[in-house]
Amino acid sequence: MLPLLLLLPLLGAPAAMAAPPHRRRGAAPPTAPYLTRYLRQQIDHFGFDENLTFQQRYLVADQHWKKDNGPILFYTGNEGDITWFCNNTGFMWDVAEELNAMLVFAEHRYYGESLPFGNESFSDSKHLNYLTSEQALADFAVLIEYLKTTIAGARYSPVIAIGGSYGGMLAAWFRMKYPHVVVGALAASAPIWQFGDLVPCGAYFSIVTSDFKKSGTGCSESIRNSWNAINRLSSTDAGLQWLSNTFHLCSPLKNLQDAAILKNWLSETWVNLAMVNYPYKADFLQPLPAWPIQEVCKFLKDPSLSDKLLLQNIFQAVNLYYNYSGEASCLDTSETATKNLGQLGWYYQACTEMVMPMCTDGINDMFEPQKWDFDALSEECYRLWGVRPRPSWILSMYGGKNISSHSNIVFSNGGLDPWSAGGVTQNITDSLVAIVIPDGAHHLDLRSRNPLDPKSVQQARALEICYMKQWIEKARHSH
Amino acid sequence: MLPLLLLLPLLGAPAAMAAPPHRRRGAAPPTAPYLTRYLRQQIDHFGFDENLTFQQRYLVADQHWKKDNGPILFYTGNEGDITWFCNNTGFMWDVAEELNAMLVFAEHRYYGESLPFGNESFSDSKHLNYLTSEQALADFAVLIEYLKTTIAGARYSPVIAIGGSYGGMLAAWFRMKYPHVVVGALAASAPIWQFGDLVPCGAYFSIVTSDFKKSGTGCSESIRNSWNAINRLSSTDAGLQWLSNTFHLCSPLKNLQDAAILKNWLSETWVNLAMVNYPYKADFLQPLPAWPIQEVCKFLKDPSLSDKLLLQNIFQAVNLYYNYSGEASCLDTSETATKNLGQLGWYYQACTEMVMPMCTDGINDMFEPQKWDFDALSEECYRLWGVRPRPSWILSMYGGKNISSHSNIVFSNGGLDPWSAGGVTQNITDSLVAIVIPDGAHHLDLRSRNPLDPKSVQQARALEICYMKQWIEKARHSH
Numbered sequence: 001m002l003p004l005l006l007l008l009p010l011l012g013a014p015a016a017m018a019a020p021p022h023r024r025r026g027a028a029p030p031t032a033p034y035l036t037r038y039l040r041q042q043i044d045h046f047g048f049d050e051n052l053t054f055q056q057r058y059l060v061a062d063q064h065w066k067k068d069n070g071p072i073l074f075y076t077g078n079e080g081d082i083t084w085f086c087n088n089t090g091f092m093w094d095v096a097e098e099l100n101a102m103l104v105f106a107e108h109r110y111y112g113e114s115l116p117f118g119n120e121s122f123s124d125s126k127h128l129n130y131l132t133s134e135q136a137l138a139d140f141a142v143l144i145e146y147l148k149t150t151i152a153g154a155r156y157s158p159v160i161a162i163g164g165s166y167g168g169m170l171a172a173w174f175r176m177k178y179p180h181v182v183v184g185a186l187a188a189s190a191p192i193w194q195f196g197d198l199v200p201c202g203a204y205f206s207i208v209t210s211d212f213k214k215s216g217t218g219c220s221e222s223i224r225n226s227w228n229a230i231n232r233l234s235s236t237d238a239g240l241q242w243l244s245n246t247f248h249l250c251s252p253l254k255n256l257q258d259a260a261i262l263k264n265w266l267s268e269t270w271v272n273l274a275m276v277n278y279p280y281k282a283d284f285l286q287p288l289p290a291w292p293i294q295e296v297c298k299f300l301k302d303p304s305l306s307d308k309l310l311l312q313n314i315f316q317a318v319n320l321y322y323n324y325s326g327e328a329s330c331l332d333t334s335e336t337a338t339k340n341l342g343q344l345g346w347y348y349q350a351c352t353e354m355v356m357p358m359c360t361d362g363i364n365d366m367f368e369p370q371k372w373d374f375d376a377l378s379e380e381c382y383r384l385w386g387v388r389p390r391p392s393w394i395l396s397m398y399g400g401k402n403i404s405s406h407s408n409i410v411f412s413n414g415g416l417d418p419w420s421a422g423g424v425t426q427n428i429t430d431s432l433v434a435i436v437i438p439d440g441a442h443h444l445d446l447r448s449r450n451p452l453d454p455k456s457v458q459q460a461r462a463l464e465i466c467y468m469k470q471w472i473e474k475a476r477h478s479h
Numbered sequence: 480m481l482p483l484l485l486l487l488p489l490l491g492a493p494a495a496m497a498a499p500p501h502r503r504r505g506a507a508p509p510t511a512p513y514l515t516r517y518l519r520q521q522i523d524h525f526g527f528d529e530n531l532t533f534q535q536r537y538l539v540a541d542q543h544w545k546k547d548n549g550p551i552l553f554y555t556g557n558e559g560d561i562t563w564f565c566n567n568t569g570f571m572w573d574v575a576e577e578l579n580a581m582l583v584f585a586e587h588r589y590y591g592e593s594l595p596f597g598n599e600s601f602s603d604s605k606h607l608n609y610l611t612s613e614q615a616l617a618d619f620a621v622l623i624e625y626l627k628t629t630i631a632g633a634r635y636s637p638v639i640a641i642g643g644s645y646g647g648m649l650a651a652w653f654r655m656k657y658p659h660v661v662v663g664a665l666a667a668s669a670p671i672w673q674f675g676d677l678v679p680c681g682a683y684f685s686i687v688t689s690d691f692k693k694s695g696t697g698c699s700e701s702i703r704n705s706w707n708a709i710n711r712l713s714s715t716d717a718g719l720q721w722l723s724n725t726f727h728l729c730s731p732l733k734n735l736q737d738a739a740i741l742k743n744w745l746s747e748t749w750v751n752l753a754m755v756n757y758p759y760k761a762d763f764l765q766p767l768p769a770w771p772i773q774e775v776c777k778f779l780k781d782p783s784l785s786d787k788l789l790l791q792n793i794f795q796a797v798n799l800y801y802n803y804s805g806e807a808s809c810l811d812t813s814e815t816a817t818k819n820l821g822q823l824g825w826y827y828q829a830c831t832e833m834v835m836p837m838c839t840d841g842i843n844d845m846f847e848p849q850k851w852d853f854d855a856l857s858e859e860c861y862r863l864w865g866v867r868p869r870p871s872w873i874l875s876m877y878g879g880k881n882i883s884s885h886s887n888i889v890f891s892n893g894g895l896d897p898w899s900a901g902g903v904t905q906n907i908t909d910s911l912v913a914i915v916i917p918d919g920a921h922h923l924d925l926r927s928r929n930p931l932d933p934k935s936v937q938q939a940r941a942l943e944i945c946y947m948k949q950w951i952e953k954a955r956h957s958h
Binding site: 042045046047048049051125126128129130132134135138141142145177178179180181351352353386387388390392393395396397399400402403404405406407408478 | 521524525526527528530604605607608609611613614617620621624656657658659660830831832865866867869871872874875876878879881882883884885886887957
């Protein structure tokens, strides 16, 4: 396994490969009764030389399905275990009855149990060769065709693609490329424009910064000042020792490289907090309180403190993220994301198709300045996997901003979510619609209903349901 | 090289793999001044393991191009040498000035000079692995992106895909899959529905038959009766000898298998005549007179003749096709199609993606009955290439008949063209339009203007130009 944080300094940009769009989404609904199924898929849909197959996992819940061609809500699985997405996409469970819908959650190849070559799947670039968005979309298309021809009463069921984050990108692209398979798509927090020069590379981190700025006086400034404080302390052995103790690190810092790892780990913590800045208590890898950034910022009111006092506060802040339960005896800088995500797979995707330029300048954001360095990424990818990223391919394939000829896609984005920087936040046409949820973090709308939901996410969900009903109705008439 | 006719009996259906949709299109325009260019393309757009490239050839003619973002007419090359398509698609040359358009003819990978692995390209299924429609479309998309970013004044040029036959299928699919790259497509004689069970497998040969029936009394009956006449004669050595002499065969028939080859060669001759049944003298592999089926049918007025008299007439008929110039000293049953077509490549495609069911019953058509036998095809493909065809893949990929959400495609079909059996011959929506040319054979509309053109093809071309102007105009406004 490749530790996330070791990569970052080499890659030249914070979170260049660090942050797969997807992050944990909070508590599972109390019960999520589904059937687990498998479909034999071609490992290579686009070539005929190696006629190998693998078992794709998918989950089905048809409790509320109307057998006479009732709709199917199809989750286009992203970079992780599909049961985890299934249990964390409460919105689909909440609307199933109202829409008389069957729920299907399709696992993305190379994640969870859907490993084309079993334990060998990540062994080298030859085995990884079939880990692309195009192959994943083809899996989805073949799976839906299979469901419609084998489930009695589903032949003319309208299918709606739903996904969040990378899964949202897949949902949107699925509708674009296979409009004969899905009548529409709900693409939640899908940064389909975080490619090439479609959006400024610094926008992502400036949203993270804005979240902290809005959540408490002195908060983002404290974080901005923390980097040099760490730099000064890590220049001596005593300072490294002090940092290790203060941050309760499981492995003490030994040199400047370790200090760089610490800084990247902190950066990613702030980024993660921005993504999961939800309005209610939620259970992630560790449980977090409502509006966690506000809680974190309570420790970070005074940016003008001395280095040690400032960093003690920084520790309090990250300790809230990693140790809200109070059970951790030490903090591990190699762990930031849930084990449910397939980091290795995502790194490979970031090294091939999913090249998302990111940068910081320390002025419009609270991070250490770091330019986007494609060449460094390319070298690192070659060193790691023997592959070179092709940054323009996704644009050629999926059209960049030139997508107005498509239809029936709802793009939802949270105003607090850094990934909204690469999202579609303005209507493109009558049927390519943007919904912005000002108080929402990363795909809040896909989460279960909650009494503490802000009005904006309630309205967003109502609108999403409205569009889905339109698509279903139209499909029914055209049939 | 794999002889075409040897395959047929094994495959269980006449022309199952015999007839790549494309056939020669007649005389080149007197001058076709174009520049030959090459673009380095990924051999595998859909995988990153082997980062190999090849040189794709394309031809450019910009004499009439308006440099300020004038339109580009982009020929989506099919299974053959692109210079041959360039010289035989007079329609594009005829309309370039009126539309102020640049002409680009892109060669399909694995044909002409665009061989990914040079002489090794067809050596085995590993080298053939990148011969798919999806890879070809990706080449086109990357090429257009390259042209728009490197040719001054082309950044916002609207691009229209044009193609005939398999090239027409590619043009239509290109607009479906890459609508951000092309504003519309003219898909001439494109049998996009000749797959799965979308159309009856016998429709193709029944159109061939109808062409002969309409072209002379007794004509199709004579051909229908010829098969048993051949069967009876080929049951004896003397009969085989007589057949060899009568048909002026370069290699005498030795056994029943050779006789089967003769019959398949005859079948393909009738099919080819149906495709190129043009209203004026035209120069194909051999030159042909106007309305060649009428000429052929002049020899085939009496189906009730004795076997030998009937077959002497059949010889006169095919001799007109193969020896109109009178220069051939003997007829070669291994040659039916122009050398400009890449038969080997097309056979591979027919063995993988392009599975087009064909059948005959001898009742609704004038051929020997032959059922569609997928298993036989699959076995033969495995024997030849080590690959298995996937007959449902094209349907999953391109949507079969469920394509109404796409836009800006004109499907033109000739009423005399057997490939119209698998074509779109009725409007699907306001912007998925069918044009039928009752007096047209295989993409007559793509040929140069001719004084003998029937009214119907003149009208078809006018309508096609009208749609292209609309697409261009709309693109200009939306920019």
